[in-house]
Amino acid sequence: MANIKLENLTKRFGENTVVDRVNIEIPNGTLVSILGPSGCGKTTLLRMIAGFETPDEGSIFFDQDSVVNVPANKRNIGMVFQSYALFPHMTVEENVAYGLQQRKLSKEEIDARVKQVIDTVHMKEFQKRKPKQLSGGQQQRVALARALAISPRLLLLDECLSALDKKLRVEMQTELRKILEESKVTTFFVTHDQEEAMTLSDFIVVMNKGIIEQMGTPLEVYEKPKNKFVASFLGKANFFQSEDGTSFAVRPEKIHLSAEEQAGARQEGVITFITYSGNITSYTIECDGEAVLCEKQNVQIRENLKKGQKVFLRWDKDSEIELADE
């Protein structure tokens, strides 16, 4: 476990700068999500931390030690890939023991540690199986167990849940969080799924086109996105121009709708589309040719708003998110 510090980390592939002067400092034991669309450089960033890519500029510190010149196999990092990369010719046990064997531990120590980690991920009854005899979720657990077994200073998870189906993914998210909290290992979690990022992490780094757009706690990033990209990539947002020409965003759930004109109404428009999805209902309202999205908790069954109806939109000044100029 360690503090991780990235300084001015830069990586170019030919003409392309895929990671551009990235600075991040993470305290010990934090779970950080790196969030961004595909191609934003998040995987490259992760691979530099892991030691599979050499940065063109900048440094990586684990505590006080610069690791840029340390090869991957000396960094003591646990990794879980999207494809899991389980060794197909080894059993679950052997996969988990692999990293420990590299550390020249005694057989007893290895066996004890393997048993412990396999228990943690609830894979005891499958320990003699080969990867191809396991389901996707089970393989995922083995991959995680293998990464945790070596008590890494840092755990890197690369889109590791995205191959699972939705239900399993949600289950695994919770379980992963629990396991990681128990093991208190500093974790980088790369994902393009904002919901997953928010569920899992203490800290979110939003990347786009090789640079960090914003970082902060999930709350900060969601409630106070710095710009249009962050606002729209994390959750949904409606964008407006104020009279002085600055732009701001409003989250759909922060917009109140009413059929009657009220004081403080900011916009008016016509409902063009209604989606009912159990806990919430979303309305698409056309205001001056712009579509505005608005979501209501279904606290009580309401019905009064209909498609084609004219409505008035209102929100608190606090809900307006000032956006930096693009």
Place this chain on the structure above:
Amino acid sequence: MKIKTLLSLFLVVILVFALAACGGQTAEEEGTDEPATLTVVNWKDYGSDNADFVAAFEAENNCKIVHVYMSSEEELLTKLKTAKDGDIDVCLPNCTILPSAINDGLLLELDTTKLTNFDSLYDRFKVQEESFKDGKMYSVPWVWGSTAIAYNTDEIAAPPSSVSILFDPEYAGKIAIRDDFNDAVMLAAIVLGQDPNNPSDLDAIKAKLIEQKPLNKTYWKTGDEFSKLFAGNQVAVGLMWSGQAAFMKQDGQPIGFVVPEDGAIGWVDTWGIAKGSQNPDLAYKFIDAVISEEFQYDWASTGGPAPVNKDAGEQIDPVYAASCGMDEESLNRLYFMQYRTDDVKKAWNELWTEVKAN
């Protein structure tokens, strides 16, 4: 690092082989006290590699004989031309390539006084034309033979009197001549009445061979092929070497061999000493041994080709000699293959290729 390890592994492997290779050589070089090695280039299973003979010669001369096999006459030239000094001691060129080898300086001039058995040779082989250049002798004839008609005595009762039997539609599909431009051209020349060694009309020869082509079961390339096809009753009559026909006859095959009245192809194999031989004295002893009466008689009477040693020849049963074309009469009917220039060979080869491609 993986790469370094692999690279060094590779280097080690290479080094080991280099060392092993050098080791092999140094062992040879160090072995000056060891018996000298005599390297002989010959056909496989062609007399000189007879195990008993080799063992006796090695014991008598405290040496070791190593045989290197040739796969064609021209290839022997390749071997001689690409050899380093000492690679080859004695070799067996026949008369068609002998002058090439002599002209290119690949053979040593011979001193026949060093050959105790030379005087026993038939006179005609003492003055074999191709062995000489500017009056100097470069090779000693060893055996001679004919490429003539071999026929199945069960199917053809009387010995054919002419090579034209190979052009006879009566035997269509049962004939096999050899896939060899020299034999083919000479054969057609004999039938057409041209001089087989200096044919006057190659176009006629080509036409004759094309006419003959469909009569063949196949053109045989190796003696093995012919003997199997003959024994399997696929071929009833064809061109064959006298030696092999004799051997097959002794092995119980219903094979007859005849040099017909209009003649056939004759050849002479000769021994030469390679330029650069490190053991010329031993080479002389070797040649002397294989032209000895004893060697020549033993081989010729057990299915080998005809001897050049007169004493050996006279001991052979005349009936047997006649049955495999070793007799005087056959000898006189033969057109012995002569040296051909590269241009002639090329033209004949191309002619034969055209026949085969037709």
Place this chain on the structure above:
Amino acid sequence: MRKYFTDQLIPTVYALMALAFLYTPIIVLMVMGFNESRYNTLPFSFSLEWYSALAKNEVLINAAINSFVLALITALICVVLATMFVLGMKTLSRSMEGLFRSLIMMPMSIPWLILALSMLLFIRFLDLDKNMFFVVAGHVVISLPYAMLSLQARIQALDPALEEMSASLGASALSTFRRITVPALAPAIVAGGFLAFMISFDNFAISYFLIPAGTSTLPIEIQSSIKFGFTPEINAISTVIIGVSLLCLAIVGLIMGSSIENMIGGKKK
């Protein structure tokens, strides 16, 4: 029923037919080794004379042993070279990769006779002696494409994440190579080695032109015999070789069967 038909019966029958075709000349040559006739003629009459002749034929047996050793060395070198090549090949640019690959494959497209003569000329050009090193080098050159073929197919199926994962778990490059890459490539390495072995074992031209005097291989002995005809001793030794190799493979299969099966079976999900 229909499934049995398409999944079992047709494939089995088809494979048996293909094998029957493949083994036709092999069975003929085996049978003829027990036939009394020197010229392989029918009717068949059982005899062991060619086997007893073979037992005394030291030249032929030594040549076969030479061929075996030569092929084994060639196969080992080819496997090492080909494995290194395919591992390195992934890092090449596409055009370089194409160039290198066609270079490796080139010996397949030049008649070996010409390759062998070229090497002979080359050795003479450098004023070197014929020796076993050049014979091995020549055999490696012609056998390498075959080893490469089977390895190329496998390396493309090898997930690069496996090697990275191994490194992240603390394995040194060598350890990763030994414990991850080699097992993943093992079936292809075995198959490639086998192919290279076969090509070398049966090669005539390279050996013939490059081998130093006094050494021989089985193909050289056979090719040289053919001028006047080889005896069924050749059939006998071929039969012995096939028998021995089947026996070896059966033993290897019995001992390692399960682990080979695991290595091969472990690949797919």
Place this chain on the structure above:
Amino acid sequence: MKKKKKLLTFPSIIVLTVFAILPLIIMLVYSFQSDSGSSGVTLENYTNFFLKSVYLKLTYRTIINSLAVTIISLIISYPLAYFMAKKFKGLKNIVMILILIPFFTNQLVRVYSWLIFLQDGGVLNSFLQSVGLIEGSLGILFTQGAVVIGLVHAFFPYMVITIYLALERVDNSLLEASSSLGASKVRTFFQVVLPLSMPGVVTGIMIVFVPCLGTFVEPRILGGVNGTVIGTVIEDQFFEIYGWNFGAAIAFVLFAMVIISMTGLSRIGRRYDNE
């Protein structure tokens, strides 16, 4: 790291360069020299080849033969490789070994065994006569058919291996996915399996077609009076007459044809190679 890995390709490349390319350059020089011994550069060997109809005719015959061998090999190999990769489970290793074992015998000996087997009055002929399929002689030996049989026998196992290796990489889940999408087995085969195995097929075609062009043993022995092909012409140039210059020139013409056909084929292969 990447740079270092590149070095791994070097040993092979060095071996090939030293022991194949450099020697072949000597041979290439030969092909541009006149056999009359003058040392000047000449194209006469090449013009001789292209101007004489006999060589073009033999080249044509060789190509047709090689194509026939390749196609028949493909017809035999593909289903066999497919069954091995997709239908046989434990058996496939045994089948693979059985396919390779015959190659422990000498090529010449195998060809002579075909000669014994195919000849009139031989094993096949007697068998077919006794079951009443034919009367009289079979007459297949010493035809182009016999050459093709011998060559297919010599080369098709390599094709089985390359196709098998390609098919083994085709994930079975893709087949399931395809049939779950409603595709029939035939459709799945032609739209999924075949395209994905194309790289193996292309390699297989090369590995059969290319050596076929230069071969001389099978045509010479099994082809009878019409067994002359371009390979035997080359062989004759080196073994029967001292025609190295012309022989080398033919070999390089052949090589050029191989390069052209391989480039074309690998284009096709690349189209299917999605990795």
